[in-house]
Amino acid sequence: MSLDSALVIHQLKGEWETRDHKSVPYQAYIKKLIEFFDDISFHHIPREENQMADALATLASMFQLSPHGHFSYIEFRCCGKLAHCCLIKKEKYGKPWYFDIKRCIKNKEYPQEASDNDNEGWWPASS
Structure with missing residues (x-):
């Protein structure tokens, strides 16, 4: 999956062309979502370093937000141990x-x- 996620990042940055017709609707949807953010950047994170991404995906699946509602900030603190x-x-x-x-x-x-x-x-x- 590491290569797939790197491919998607390069496509979202406009560095590579999206050729897979199944990916086009997802890319279009992401581009619509980008408009709701003041600043956004995409970076590929290797699989062995994506614990934070996994935790955020789990957190995101636990509640529903409206794109026009107020978004609260989430503060993260790094701890020395689990x-x-x-x-x-x-x-x-x-x-x-x-x-x-x-x-x-x-x-x-x-x-x-x-x-x-x-x-x-x-x-x-x-x-």
Whole structure:
């Protein structure tokens, strides 16, 4: 897909001609959308570097905007680590964060603070 996306970028910039008749309507639609922006630029990003594009595509699929409505700005802050890593406690009582999970899987032994609901129905009955 990397070559396909590079091709589309060059076509949108007017550097290459669009020959595939199936791409012409999409290109025309994008050119109409461009009119709604004060400033826009297109850049090809290699597949291994497109995590931000994937995240934005996911975000865009979650809500609908009107082209004539008010657009709010989205602010991004770069973090040194992945967001889910910030939620993991490094150690609990001198043991690694995964200690309870490992013990539960290995020994079928739940933490003492687990409720009856937590314990119920997890392991198959002994035969």
